[in-house]
Structure formats: structure tokens, C-alpha cells
Amino acid sequence: MSKDGKSKPQEFQAEVGKLLHMMVHSVYSDRDVFLRELISNASDALDKLRYEAIAKPDLLEQDPKLEITITPDKKAKTLTIADSGVGMSAKELTDNLGTIARSGTQNFVAKAQGKSKDKDAPQLIGQFGVGFYAAFMVAGEVEVFSRKAGAKACNVWRSNGEGTFTVDEAEGQARGTKIVLHLRDDASDYLEAWKIEEVVKTYSDHITHPIMLAGEDGEPKQINSASAIWMQPKGKVKPEQHKEFFGALSHSAEAPALTIHYRAEGKQEYNVLLYVPGDRPFDLYDPERKGKQKLYVKRVFIADDAALLPPYLRFVRGVIDSSDMPLNLSREMLQNNPDVAAIRKAVTNRVLQELKKLGENDSAAFAKVWDVFGPVIKEGLYEDWERRDALFEVARFNTTKRTAITLKDYIGGLKENQTAIYYLTAEDAAKAASSPQLEGYKSRDIEVLLFTDPVDAFWVRTAMGFEGKPFKSVAQGAADLDLIKPIDEKKEETADTPETAALIAAVKQALGTRVSDVRTSKRLTDSACCIINDGQMDRTLEKLLSRQKDSGVSVSAPVLEINPGNGLVKALATAVKTKGASAVEDAAHLLLDQAFVLEGEQVADPASFAKRLDAMMAKAFS
Ligand code: ADP
């Protein structure tokens, strides 16, 4: 602090500066959310104090009241939001309000910057919920007075949102935090009591602490119902209330796609209110894969990182409130607490059950959920072996014949003598559909599952099978199709003649180490050739892993399978017979390159490829 008692202005972290610029300059149609954000912070601060006071009751000082007070002042044009929560020290004011700690907000800035114009930022603000800084949507200057619970010093953080802020000592005040917004002229409607009440009703009614509106005259009055909606009987909660509560949890403006609300009774008693979002959360693929479920004990907030659901259900938001766990449960103890483990298990099963039910009863609603969250839920197929069968009842797949079917449906469509569940992994649906590897299966009317999510290539390797049938890749190992009759038997012409054998020898010689083997194919009926993998891994998986730096996996040399019934292959066989092996050298390389292209891969050596193709065309046209 300098001599005149004023501190030097400090610069915001760069991201905050950008964020503030967006707040101040973008016209966000739904500015009301600033109040939701400030109330939500106040409520968090009250929750924190209540939790800490279980171990240290002294923190409540003489004042056990935990509430939020909103005071409009028309003369001064200020709106003040005060809470009697934990408060912040001078350092916390600097750290919490001068930098962005939340990865969510950082993501927001990164994403908003990628947009070409500021006009795209508003939707993003709604989607991400940018917390405290939303205050600058309505205020030209913001003062945050705060006294930490248990401490004497009071400090004030001030900023006009233009790049710098100050933190100074302030006159003593009540415990907690008081945020004074100096409203801009265009935001003066937030000084009206009706407006404040309306906004609180819309966004913050569920806050479990009382929200008081201090009038110009008379006593403050409570303007939220402050009832924990998860404690109410299921039938009592209206869809709007769910939408409001879910909106506050997720910042989403959409209604939830699925609401799971029940009370568990028996050995353990707890209330559950969980939502599956109706739209894709921005952090769905955040590498931390953290769950978003809050743990309460008897309506006291305990933690929001208790991992109440497994990572593959991380997108499910909501609250679990235990009626009989001890309140003094420390956050560290949560990991190994047997009661928490039992709740975790039961609630996970319930969520999967509800998803299954939705799939059975409302396929359109389920399809939307599956479209967004299917790839995440499928992570459970290799992480949660215990629930693999339950997950298979939820999972939907596309096949060469049908869309959105379950594995049970697939089993129902097995051909006579079909002993395996056939699948093809590919990077997208278009590549899958055009795969030559499917030809032999199509000609036998065998349904093949099309796996186009990267996660599919992973789980299918560890899955033991389903209903006694193993999973088998149509692009890996030898095709075992002999037992199943083709629809049109004439098309099959896979006998190994001496000519074909000679061609194979010639192609092998030409390609050398580019391939691990060359052989005739059972899976092709039309195309000349295709590549497959013989080893442990499916080619799609090998490609996925080889892109990860430390996987130690590289893409192996494939097996080239050729189709002896194909006209070009026949012609090449004749050429080998009449002119010798060297006659097909260029053709062999071109065949292999073509097979790579069909797999969506690159030609290994484009220069040689072009030279060979030119030579071939020159021959054809001269
Ligand atoms: P978030 O609430 O997601 O953490 P915010 O931008 O809303 O992000 O708030 C940043 C941080 O500032 C909070 O995490 C909290 O530590 C602190 N904070 C904000 N408002 C208050 C308050 N009323 N009382 C105590 N701490 C607060």
C-alpha cells in the first residue's frame, strides 16, 4: 500500500481482461443472469461457512444467521448483494477476482476468442456461466467488501472492469461479502423491487438460504421459497422448477432431457435429484472427467467432487442428499467412506436403469440423449465391467442393415451358423459404408455393426462377447464365412488356382515389407483387394493409438487380401503367367495404395504413386 492509503492498481490476468471486455461490450440479451451468478456465489459462501462451522463453531461468531440480502438504492444507483458467508481475505480477493481459476471460464475465453465476432459471445456467456465477472454486464464499477469469517480485517476490491483493480483496507463490516454494483444507466431497471423479485424467482428460487430484499421502507422480505426441491416429493415439483434448478446447476437454458428424482429408503436413506442435460456441455470431454453431482447431508452442502457417479456418467448433474451420514464428514474421508460407496453404487445402477427405461419408452427422447452422450457412456464398457451388461442394454448401434439397435436386437438377427458378432470400426459412417471388407458379409446377408466412435475400438477389444457370442472384426484375421451360405453362390469364386498362387507370389515379392502377407480373400465379392490386420489390434485402433505420443503403438504393415474373382485380378494373374512376375510390379503397388485410400489412409509415397499411375495411364492411352 502506498503512503496515501491507496493501493496501487493491479492488472487482471490476461484472460480476465478479455472476458471483461466481452462483458462490457457485448450486448447480451439475457443480462439477468448476473444476479444468478452473484447469488450463487453468495450461496456457495454460506454453504462453505456452514460446513466449516461444523468443526469450528466459533466461525459463526455472534451471528449464526446465514442469509443473502439484496438492497437497491435508487438515489445512489447501486445494487448491493450481501452475504454472511465465509468471506475473503485480501489475498483471496486478489486471487479469486483477479484471475480465472475455473477451467470452465478459461474454456469460455478460449472459445469466445475463436469466434469471429463479439456477437457470438452472448450465447457462450449463457452456456458457460462466467460467474462473478457477469457483474460488469450491468455495472460500470464494482466494489467487493469482504471480511473473512474468524478474521478482523476487512478489505475492499474495486474495479471498473477496464484492465485493473485495487484491493484496500476498509472500515469494519459484518462477516462475509458485500458486493456493491454501480449500475450503468441502461441497467437501472435492476433497482426496481419487482424486477429483482422476478429475476430471483426465475433463476434463484431454489437457493436453500433465504434471499432477503431490503425495501426503501419497512422490513426486508424474503423473496425465494428456499426449499430444497430435491427434498420435496417427486409429484410436487413442477417442470419449470426443474428447469430453473437445472439451469442454475448447469448454466443451460435448455430443459433437462431426463429427470431422475426419488428417495431411497432402507439401510441408507437419501434423496436423489439428477438431470441428464438436453444439450452438450462444453466440458464433456474435459480430460479430468470429473463428476458434477453435489453431495449434501441433511441439506448441508458437503462437496461437489465426491465422485458420486462414475466418470462415464460425468454429464449427469444434480444433488444427492443423505439423511443419515455424519455431518462432520471431511472431504478427504469421502473417498473411502463405505456409506458413500454404497450410495454411489445404488445411484449408478439407478441412472442406468432410467436410461434403459427412456430407451424403451421414448425412443425419440432417448435418441437425442444417446447422440450427445453415447460416446461417453460407452467409456463404461471398458471401465465398468461389473455393469457391462446393464450398459449393453442402454447402448444403441448402427449396423449395415439397421440403425439404433441394441446388441440384443443384433443377436435376434443372427444368420444360421453365425457364431460371432461382426463389427467394423471406421473413423466415420461414410468410410464404414464404403469398406470393401463388408462385401462378403453383405453377400451372405450378415448384419455387421458399424463402430464409428473412437471409443468403440477400445471397448470392443476388452468385451468378452455378448450372450455367448464373441465380437469379431470384419477387418481383422481370416474371415470365417465358409459355414454361412451366400445369397448368390455363383459370385463366390475363391478357389486357390495355381494362377492365383503365382500372382500372390508375384505381388508379395513386389511389395516386400509394405505388407505382412498377401492372400486370397473370403470377404471380398466385388472389389479387387482390401487390407486387414492380422495381429492383436484392429487397424482403426492402431491408428488411434499411434496418434497418441506415448502409446508406443505404430501402425503395422497390413495383410493385403485379393479377390480372385475380380476381373482385374484375373487379368493380372494371366499377365504373371504369360509375362512373368515383374509384369505386375507397378500394379501390385497401385493395388495396395488403392486399398489404403479406401481405408481413409494416405498413400505412403505419393511421388512413387503418381509415377506408377502416370506410367499405367501412358500405357493405356498410347
Ligand atoms: P465460481 O463461483 O465458479 O468459482 P466465480 O467467478 O463466480 O467462479 O467466483 C470466483 C471465486 O470468487 C469463487 O470461487 C469464490 O472463491 C470467490 N467468491 C465470489 N463471490 C464470493 C462471495 N460472495 N463470498 C466468498 N467468496 C466469493
Ligand code: MG
Ligand atoms: Mg460462481
